[in-house]
Amino acid sequence: MDWGIILSNTAQSLLSPATMAFALAALGLAVHFGFAGLLNFGIAGFMAVGAYGYAISILTFGLQWWTSALVGIVAAAVFAIIMGVPTLRLRGDYLAIVTIAAAEIVRLLFLTTAFEEVTGSADGLFGYHASFRASNPFPEGTYGFGPWTYNEVEFWVLVIGVVLVALAALFVWRLMNSPWGRVIKGIREDEDAVRALGKNVFSYKIQALIIGGVIAAIGGIVYALPSAVNPNVYMTSLTFFVWTALLLGGAATVFGPLLGAVIFWVLQAFLSSFLPALVASGILPMVSSAQASTLRFVLVGIGLVLLVIFRPQGILGDKRELTFVK
Amino acid sequence: MSKNTSSRIAQGVTNTLKIAIVSFFALMGAFVASPALADSVGEEFDYRIAGNVKSQGDPLEGVRIDVSGNGFTSSVATDSDGKWSIGVPQDGEWTVSLAVETLPADVEVGDEELSRGVSIGPSGSVIQNFIFGQSERALISFTDQLVSRLIYGLNFGLMLGLAAIGLSLVYGTTGLSNFSHAELVTFGALMALFFSVALSLPLWIAFPLALLASAGLGWAQDAALWRPLRKRGLGLVQLMIVSIGLSLAARYLMQFFVGGGTQQLPGASAIKIPLFGAVALSIVDLASMGISLVVIVVFALWLTFSRTGKATRAISDNADLAAASGIDVDRVVRIVWIISSVLAGLAGILWAYFRPGIKWDMGEKILLLMFAAVVLGGLGTAFGALIGAIIVGLLVETSALFIPSDLKYLGALVLLIAILLVRPQGLLGRKERVG
Numbered sequence: 001m002d003w004g005i006i007l008s009n010t011a012q013s014l015l016s017p018a019t020m021a022f023a024l025a026a027l028g029l030a031v032h033f034g035f036a037g038l039l040n041f042g043i044a045g046f047m048a049v050g051a052y053g054y055a056i057s058i059l060t061f062g063l064q065w066w067t068s069a070l071v072g073i074v075a076a077a078v079f080a081i082i083m084g085v086p087t088l089r090l091r092g093d094y095l096a097i098v099t100i101a102a103a104e105i106v107r108l109l110f111l112t113t114a115f116e117e118v119t120g121s122a123d124g125l126f127g128y129h130a131s132f133r134a135s136n137p138f139p140e141g142t143y144g145f146g147p148w149t150y151n152e153v154e155f156w157v158l159v160i161g162v163v164l165v166a167l168a169a170l171f172v173w174r175l176m177n178s179p180w181g182r183v184i185k186g187i188r189e190d191e192d193a194v195r196a197l198g199k200n201v202f203s204y205k206i207q208a209l210i211i212g213g214v215i216a217a218i219g220g221i222v223y224a225l226p227s228a229v230n231p232n233v234y235m236t237s238l239t240f241f242v243w244t245a246l247l248l249g250g251a252a253t254v255f256g257p258l259l260g261a262v263i264f265w266v267l268q269a270f271l272s273s274f275l276p277a278l279v280a281s282g283i284l285p286m287v288s289s290a291q292a293s294t295l296r297f298v299l300v301g302i303g304l305v306l307l308v309i310f311r312p313q314g315i316l317g318d319k320r321e322l323t324f325v326k
Numbered sequence: 327m328s329k330n331t332s333s334r335i336a337q338g339v340t341n342t343l344k345i346a347i348v349s350f351f352a353l354m355g356a357f358v359a360s361p362a363l364a365d366s367v368g369e370e371f372d373y374r375i376a377g378n379v380k381s382q383g384d385p386l387e388g389v390r391i392d393v394s395g396n397g398f399t400s401s402v403a404t405d406s407d408g409k410w411s412i413g414v415p416q417d418g419e420w421t422v423s424l425a426v427e428t429l430p431a432d433v434e435v436g437d438e439e440l441s442r443g444v445s446i447g448p449s450g451s452v453i454q455n456f457i458f459g460q461s462e463r464a465l466i467s468f469t470d471q472l473v474s475r476l477i478y479g480l481n482f483g484l485m486l487g488l489a490a491i492g493l494s495l496v497y498g499t500t501g502l503s504n505f506s507h508a509e510l511v512t513f514g515a516l517m518a519l520f521f522s523v524a525l526s527l528p529l530w531i532a533f534p535l536a537l538l539a540s541a542g543l544g545w546a547q548d549a550a551l552w553r554p555l556r557k558r559g560l561g562l563v564q565l566m567i568v569s570i571g572l573s574l575a576a577r578y579l580m581q582f583f584v585g586g587g588t589q590q591l592p593g594a595s596a597i598k599i600p601l602f603g604a605v606a607l608s609i610v611d612l613a614s615m616g617i618s619l620v621v622i623v624v625f626a627l628w629l630t631f632s633r634t635g636k637a638t639r640a641i642s643d644n645a646d647l648a649a650a651s652g653i654d655v656d657r658v659v660r661i662v663w664i665i666s667s668v669l670a671g672l673a674g675i676l677w678a679y680f681r682p683g684i685k686w687d688m689g690e691k692i693l694l695l696m697f698a699a700v701v702l703g704g705l706g707t708a709f710g711a712l713i714g715a716i717i718v719g720l721l722v723e724t725s726a727l728f729i730p731s732d733l734k735y736l737g738a739l740v741l742l743i744a745i746l747l748v749r750p751q752g753l754l755g756r757k758e759r760v761g
Binding site for chain 1: 452555562563567570571574577578697698729730732735742746
């Protein structure tokens, strides 16, 4: 077993685009679920809208990469309004079912061959990197050290990702300590009490849905920045993985989602190198390496079950600040 | 002058001869060249364009396909199955054209484009089929198509109903929106595969054994997980997320055992018998509808008239009141878990024939349709779920007449959202259920 490669793969995932995308998506979900108490199970839909909005703007309309990113963000806000207006009056588990259905509708629309010209159907979209790479301020070369060694393009993605995660976390932290944030948390605790104070609960919920959705869409764009957009990524399992990351870190916290995303991906990267290595060295008999890599998703599921039962507030959370424990 | 004329004639003759010889060699060339065209060329390249050529469902052999673009051209002739495959040196845009002169004379080209642009994506390959004689389909009248779709939809709806009833019963008695119900559907199908294919038992033993295994799983799930969690006092949202975790774990565990491929139950390729109009059903389809109907009727009688059935409905209405009037809630809930697992397992076996094929994530594909059925009928009402499922089944199948068939689940999902907008309690639900 080559511990060097296993540990280096694990260390790399600490700062991978996937980790930063998950951190942003989980932060958006924290605004929805952790702070506003909205059971949004359509977070994959927001990520898809962001990523496709970005890629389609570049490929079909020939926009610059940053205007395209703005288009992705606006599209996510519109998606939040379309999804929120009919559904936000519903009770918790109804909302969960509707949002999961809405995300699936979005995915099916991107997957169908009817719009293949624009969406690329099952192949997805790719080859939209020219504008982003042209804007790279870093000259050609290698950056970083050890497992964190990048070429100039990877480094540019990394810098953008880290800056976006930091800005989003700062924004959510300020927001949740503002009067607006206190109303939102009040809605989570007792909607009727907030309504009795004369606040328009529905309007606050829509705002929370838009803000969280936009942050998740930025996550989707970061996910798409270095690679490609494929409809099979945005399945309901992606939503569940983001939920796992969020609950792991702590739903009603600002740094919990970031910590959860990092732990989630570090563990995933470790297991995806470690389990096949176990198989190769004959420690796991009767298991093929393909089977070994499905095992880590089994572990994600078991982890989620144990987490929700034994530590629903997550690593950083406070048990008093979690409505679903009631 | 006469010399001139004769030389001109001579020239004319030579020209004619030349043309004749050239065409002769061209013909010869064509004859010699055709066998040289394999059904698969360019194996040495990493990128691949492949496809099928068919006319009215029959494969066409020896049709020439040309691929050009990016400074590269290649040709191939289809094999006896109508298949062809061409390797190309790079991805990106390519033009695929079918040589019309190599088509048999009786093939109707119709509005099928013979030259098309394709692009090779990250997968490294792309499929481009030429299917002729499809326009004949339009000859089937719209009414006939509709009738045929309605019957398929009814079959699908009944099967979906079996699964949705279980989901609704569990919700009614315990309040749990069970996302892992889909895995019970897959489990039933997998067990049927295990007993009938791996152990080679006859179907009449294999399927009851599969349902018995489903019942065992339902009992074990309640005994080992859900009952202790209820005693622990977990909230409904927490329970729902537990079911999501369980669904992930169970789904990938099943992939662990059966892999990512699709497998068939015995008799899955039964011949479709034309019945009337455009309706053609196989024996399996008919048996499937029959079994669904019988099981649903038996279940309805049980729920309406038996003591446990009445207790189940009482708990769905008001669990505390039911407990206070002497109903053993835990016992009834356990029976409900067993029944819904068996119904889901049966739905899984039937769906394995309907799709057709068994895959590790087959249940998840219809989970949202089950939820749509349950919400449409009214959460927690068993008969509502059945009606909802039939409506969803009919909608899914008939909507494929109007929208692309890869969007056929879309209608059901839109209906799910729409029904929550206008009548959140569903068709048979009561208003107080909605908060």
